[in-house]
Amino acid sequence: MKKYSIILLMASIFFIGAAFSQVYTSSEGSIRFVSKTDFEEFEAVNHQPSVAMSSNGKVQFRVPVNSFEFEKKLMQTHFQENYMESSKFPNAEFKGTIIEPDNFKLKDGKQEVKVKGIMEIHGVVKEIEATGTIKKTKNEVIMFGNFDILLSDYKINIPKNNINQISNTITIHLEAKLEPKKSKN
Amino acid sequence: MKKVGLIILIIVAIAIVTGLFLWFQPTSKVADGEADFQISIEALVNEGIETDDSLFNDKYVDKVIQFSGDVYSLNIGDSQSEIQLDPNTDETVIVRASFDPSQNSDLKKITEGDSVKCQCKFNGISIPRDPDDLLSEIIVTFSRCTIKK
Numbered sequence A: 001m002k003k004y005s006i007i008l009l010m011a012s013i014f015f016i017g018a019a020f021s022q023v024y025t026s027s028e029g030s031i032r033f034v035s036k037t038d039f040e041e042f043e044a045v046n047h048q049p050s051v052a053m054s055s056n057g058k059v060q061f062r063v064p065v066n067s068f069e070f071e072k073k074l075m076q077t078h079f080q081e082n083y084m085e086s087s088k089f090p091n092a093e094f095k096g097t098i099i100e101p102d103n104f105k106l107k108d109g110k111q112e113v114k115v116k117g118i119m120e121i122h123g124v125v126k127e128i129e130a131t132g133t134i135k136k137t138k139n140e141v142i143m144f145g146n147f148d149i150l151l152s153d154y155k156i157n158i159p160k161n162n163i164n165q166i167s168n169t170i171t172i173h174l175e176a177k178l179e180p181k182k183s184k185n
Numbered sequence B: 001m002k003k004v005g006l007i008i009l010i011i012v013a014i015a016i017v018t019g020l021f022l023w024f025q026p027t028s029k030v031a032d033g034e035a036d037f038q039i040s041i042e043a044l045v046n047e048g049i050e051t052d053d054s055l056f057n058d059k060y061v062d063k064v065i066q067f068s069g070d071v072y073s074l075n076i077g078d079s080q081s082e083i084q085l086d087p088n089t090d091e092t093v094i095v096r097a098s099f100d101p102s103q104n105s106d107l108k109k110i111t112e113g114d115s116v117k118c119q120c121k122f123n124g125i126s127i128p129r130d131p132d133d134l135l136s137e138i139i140v141t142f143s144r145c146t147i148k149k
Helices: A002-019 A073-083 B002-024 B041-050 B053-060 B100-108
Strands: A023-036 A041-046 A048-056 A057-062 A091-099 A109-121 A124-136 A140-149 A170-178 B066-075 B081-086 B093-099 B113-125 B140-148
Touching: A002 A170, A023 A057, A023 A109, A023 B066, A041 A073, A048 A140, A048 A170, A057 B113, A091 B113, A109 B081, A140 B041, A170 B002, A170 B081, B041 B053, B041 B093, B041 B113, B041 B140, B081 B100, B100 B140
Parallel strands: B093 B140
Antiparallel strands: A023 A041, A023 A048, A023 A170, A048 A057, A057 A091, A091 A109, A109 A124, A124 A140, A140 A170, B066 B081, B066 B113, B081 B093, B113 B140
16 A cells, blocks of 8 residues: 555656646747858858747757748748748747756756757658757756758758759757746736 | 840840849848738738638748737847737737847837837748647747838
């Protein structure tokens, strides 16, 4: 009987802990991608990623594709209309969990992390892993992440005459400042 | 013969100049000019929920939209500024409007709680589909915004 009580108590603590894990959402952030070939290097930046993480290691970000800003208008038009088909797939999204360190718990200070989850770009979902850094102070969490994706994995076709200008491997840099999620009311 | 050569040369020169102009044309920083739509956030969100995604996106995404709301939070930065608006509809809707730093002088006149009218490029709406989503709000995003008097 005592044994069952202990199990019940532990289960209650686990579920209460899970239910009350603190969620942090971004107040500022950017996501930047870089394409680099022997002939051309270019980047685009997006200042509107919505990023969230929970204190027990769940991570999510959602990015409006049309918010990527390029230096050249023509590049932006091609990116939105021809490659990303943003009117069909207006958002890219990642949902995952911190797998390293094991049993991640958000704590003050800097932690190197590995995240595993599902990335959806251009209507295609794919499992990815990424490394990053999470730095927590009393009132905020700063998140950095870097990872590569292959355009071919997401059925983003580069026309043959642009193969020298656009790399199939795109490096993505994410940076976000998060604060405890607050209610609007 | 000489005349034909000259015409071809002029056509080629025009094509090169046009090509270079299009290639080097910088991205616009502000959605100025005439708005394509004047619509309330409530109406936009309701249409986004009720209409087929591709029809909704074809109609509104990348278009210039004028809308109003109360400023919920304000963040003025050197590379990008953003205000979040409370559309006075539902607590699960967040409206994010980003501004080029060239608009900071207008933003500095605003404080949280003010009612503002914005004109922006509409980048889309994201509606959470999974009850486990950490991002549980409907997020409406705009960029290249200006404050309209």
